[in-house]
Structure formats: structure tokens, C-alpha cells
Amino acid sequence: MSTSARHIQLMDTTLRDGEQTQGVAFTPMEKVSIAKALLQNLRVDRIEVASARVSEGEKEAVTLINQWARQEGFAERVEVLGFVDHTRSVDWIKSTGGQVINLLAKGSEKHCREQLGKTLDQHSADVLQTIGYAHEQGLKVNVYLEDWSNGYKDSPDYVYGLMDRLRQSPVSHFMLPDTLGVMAPDEVFASFSDMCQRYPEVQFDFHPHNDYGLATANVMAAVRAGVSAVHCTVNCLGERAGNASLAEVAVVLRDKMGLELAIDENHLVRISDMVENFSGKRVAANAPIVGADVFTQTAGIHADGDQKGGLYKTKLGPERFSRTRSYALGKMSGKASLKKNLEQLELDLSEEDQKKVLARIVSIGDSKQTITTDDLPFIIADVLESKSYQHIKLLACSINSGLDLPSTVSIRVDVKGDKHQATGAGSGGFDAFIDAIGKVLEHYEYRLPTLADFEIRIPKGGHTSALTECVITWDCGNELRKTRGVHVNQVFAGILATIKLINIQLHEMAASPKA
Numbered sequence: 001m002s003t004s005a006r007h008i009q010l011m012d013t014t015l016r017d018g019e020q021t022q023g024v025a026f027t028p029m030e031k032v033s034i035a036k037a038l039l040q041n042l043r044v045d046r047i048e049v050a051s052a053r054v055s056e057g058e059k060e061a062v063t064l065i066n067q068w069a070r071q072e073g074f075a076e077r078v079e080v081l082g083f084v085d086h087t088r089s090v091d092w093i094k095s096t097g098g099q100v101i102n103l104l105a106k107g108s109e110k111h112c113r114e115q116l117g118k119t120l121d122q123h124s125a126d127v128l129q130t131i132g133y134a135h136e137q138g139l140k141v142n143v144y145l146e147d148w149s150n151g152y153k154d155s156p157d158y159v160y161g162l163m164d165r166l167r168q169s170p171v172s173h174f175m176l177p178d179t180l181g182v183m184a185p186d187e188v189f190a191s192f193s194d195m196c197q198r199y200p201e202v203q204f205d206f207h208p209h210n211d212y213g214l215a216t217a218n219v220m221a222a223v224r225a226g227v228s229a230v231h232c233t234v235n236c237l238g239e240r241a242g243n244a245s246l247a248e249v250a251v252v253l254r255d256k257m258g259l260e261l262a263i264d265e266n267h268l269v270r271i272s273d274m275v276e277n278f279s280g281k282r283v284a285a286n287a288p289i290v291g292a293d294v295f296t297q298t299a300g301i302h303a304d305g306d307q308k309g310g311l312y313k314t315k316l317g318p319e320r321f322s323r324t325r326s327y328a329l330g331k332m333s334g335k336a337s338l339k340k341n342l343e344q345l346e347l348d349l350s351e352e353d354q355k356k357v358l359a360r361i362v363s364i365g366d367s368k369q370t371i372t373t374d375d376l377p378f379i380i381a382d383v384l385e386s387k388s389y390q391h392i393k394l395l396a397c398s399i400n401s402g403l404d405l406p407s408t409v410s411i412r413v414d415v416k417g418d419k420h421q422a423t424g425a426g427s428g429g430f431d432a433f434i435d436a437i438g439k440v441l442e443h444y445e446y447r448l449p450t451l452a453d454f455e456i457r458i459p460k461g462g463h464t465s466a467l468t469e470c471v472i473t474w475d476c477g478n479e480l481r482k483t484r485g486v487h488v489n490q491v492f493a494g495i496l497a498t499i500k501l502i503n504i505q506l507h508e509m510a511a512s513p514k515a
């Protein structure tokens, strides 16, 4: 089947199946923000925002989403999963102002018999009755055949029997899920080809799960077999191993299958960040498209190839997703990696000095420490013994902490040659240090930016006396900056990372004073 110029709908279910990720619960306002970003900015075709009857909080969220969607003309693109429970789910959805029910019917004989205790005839009659009621109430109806992947394999006659009974009813999409993520691409292709041939008038959606890590590959197979819509979630959230990643599906369908999608790729990373923050589920640094490291070249040879005319470029360039390429510094760096970082910082070094700095970077990398671009000026200053980056020096610091007691700190610092002493208090040693250093820096019209992230780690297999590395991400208004500190004491590792950031910013203030 030719796939060119076909339009495939993306139905995002971050707010329904995504919320079935262990430990995830969105507040109503978080749900509204995600819904707006999905429909308005990213431009997915449809969103599923909840299961009916779950809770009062869920009802409030769905009501708010529907109010907004109606104003914006998106009302028919907001869907809610409902159960085969006669009137209850339909009434719940109606009361939220919803217009679409995704009715959860049983797609395997086993689930029908053992979970509902019904025969095919009884269940079909119940489903038809709920579809009829939903229509009377003015709702559009889609139908899930839950556990279809197992049902199609173990009880195909049940699946065909159910489809034959439901196909004449007013159902917009039949949504066939691989509920337990057990299918492989060849099985998906064969089963969807069969379903599409038997029921050519029916619009099928595919709802994948990622238990074997095959969700995106399975989406490709389903599309090749003729489905008209696929389901996915932001950051691959979803029950167990999750669904298919929205970012992966969007780029794969475009690049590998030449399909038309409405998605605006510039928003993929922003929505991934939003969902990461609201869900509390960290995105793996190597997650395709949205992971923190996926546009970073680590190997010196790769940096060299990029320097020589973009030899390592692919269609998945960072600019496409409003991101930038970076070059990691560590033991695998070469001349080209250093050059790229120096260019970014607009620093000029002689070939001789570059060699010395590179040797230090490689030896720091050898001791398992990581190096950020912002560390580079300090490594240079240290290697070349320049004091020009040393605007602030911590001369002494004592911390007092106790269980259930506020922490106190006493510091002595040198700022641009002037000595200062200060004390501070806070809920922990680091917090107390921030209080104390803030008092000193007031004299220099400098305020620390807020923390965006604070990570402490020790080398794997490390012991209690291991060096600790602290990497702090700072929200500097128009950009995020990372600085790191290394010390046996984790609070001091954080303090050293903070001193480094202050040095960078005092240096920038000195280099470009306010007019």
C-alpha cells in the first residue's frame, strides 16, 4: 500500500494512559496546561484526557479542558475513556461538557468471559445499548477493543463476531490496542492488514504499548497496514513500560514513511519538559529527540567530522527541534571538541595553550569527572595560571547542621581583592550558605539565579569517602547554565558549584558593564 501524502491522525493520551504511569497524578491546572500545549502549540489531532468516573478532581480537570476547548473550537478533539456501564460514563462525560466517549469494550473472549462474566452476545448487547445512549445524549462514539492483541491471537472468532455486531452502529473509530505490549511488527502488520481488508469501511486506530521496546516499530507496521490514527504519549508515559513516544512517532512517520502530520516539531521539547516537570518522571538523557544528551557529540572524531563539513549530520538535526548541538568535554575529547567549545565561549587560545588545556581535560575525564562548557574558562585559568576568572574566592567556610535544627554557616570570602565575613541560616547547610553569600553579594549588585536542578552523584560502586560531584542547573532567565563542584563533602560540592557560577557571572558583568 502506498503511504505517500496520506494524513495520519495522532491521538495523544498523556492525560489518560500517561497518567496510568505508576506514581503520576496531574492536578486539574496541570492537565489544562498540557491539553492546551498539545492541541494549540504542538497541534496533535486528538487528545484523550481522562477515564470517566475516576474522581471529583478528574471531573474538574475535564470540565476545565472542555470549557477551554469549546471556546477555541477544539471540542470534538477532546476525548474521554468510558466504560460499558449503561448510562454512568456517558452521564459523567456529559456533565463535564464532553462531546466524545472512547468506550472500553472487551477485545478478547477471555476478558469478556472472566472479567465481566458475559458471553459475546450479552457483551455486544451491552455495548450497543451504551453506544445508543451516548448517541441520544449527543456524544460521538469511538470504541476500544481492550486486549485485542491477545484476543486476535487466541479468540479471532470472538473479535470478528464483536466487530460484525458493532460495525453498523455509529462508531467513528475502532481503537485496537496492544494492551499488554506483546506484539512484534510482523504480527501488527498481519493482523491490521486482515482487519482493514475485512472491514474496509471502518477507521481503525492503533494503541501500542512498549513492553518489548517495540511500540514505535509497531506503529510503523500498523500504518503500513492501513490504520488511520495512532495513539502516543509525551515522554512515552503510560502503564508499565508506557505507550509510544509522541516525539519518536512524529519524526518516524514523517522521515521514514513520508506521511503528512499536523505536528509543529518546534514544540516537542517544550512539551516534553512540561510533562517531565508535572509528572515528576525524569526523561532519560538518551531519549530520542527530547533527551538532554541526544544532540551532544562526545567522541573527538565526531567533533572533527562536524568541523570538516558536517560529516556526522543527519535529518535529525537539533535546529529542527529548536535545540543546539554541543560537544562534550572529557577523556574522549580531541582538538576539534575543544575548538568547538572555545568558539561557543568566544575564547581564543594559541595551539600550544590548546594542547595544555586538552591534556588537563583528558586527565580530569580519566578520573570519572564530567566537565561542562562553563567549567572550561576555569580549567584554562588554572592550566595557564591566569587569575582573570577569579573574581570570588571562598577562604573559609564552617557549617553547623543537626537533626531537626536549622543549619548555620559562617564564611570568609575574597571578592575582587576585598575580604568579607558573613553568617547565614537555612533549612540545610547549602541553604544557609546561599543566605550568607547572598549578604556579601548585595554589595556588588549581584543576585544568584534560582535553581532549576541540583544533582549529587558519586562514582558507581563508590564508598562513603568517595568524591561527590554536584551539578547545578541555574535558571538564568534567558538560558539554563550548568556548573559543577567536586568535593568529598556533598554540601561543599554544591558550594563549589555555586562559587563557579558566581565567578562566571561576575566575570561577564566585568566584561560588559552596564552603560
Ligand SMILES: CC(=O)SCCNC(=O)CCNC(=O)[C@H](O)C(C)(C)COP(=O)(O)OP(=O)(O)OC[C@H]1O[C@@H](n2cnc3c(N)ncnc32)[C@H](O)[C@@H]1OP(=O)(O)O
Pocket: 017, 020, 051, 052, 053, 054, 055, 081, 083, 084, 085, 104, 105, 106, 115, 116, 146, 179, 239
Ligand atoms: C486499557 C486500559 O488501560 S483501561 C483503563 C481504564 N481506566 C481506569 O481503570 C481508570 C481508573 N479506574 C478507576 O478509577 C476505577 O477502577 C473505576 C472508577 C473505573 C471503577 O472502580 P470500582 O467500581 O471500584 O471497580 P474496580 O476498580 O474494582 O473495577 C472493576 C469493575 O469494572 C468492571 N469492568 C472491567 N472492564 C469493564 C468495562 N470495559 N466496562 C465496564 N465495566 C468493566 C469489572 O468487571 C469490575 O466489575 P465488578 O466489580 O462488578 O466485578
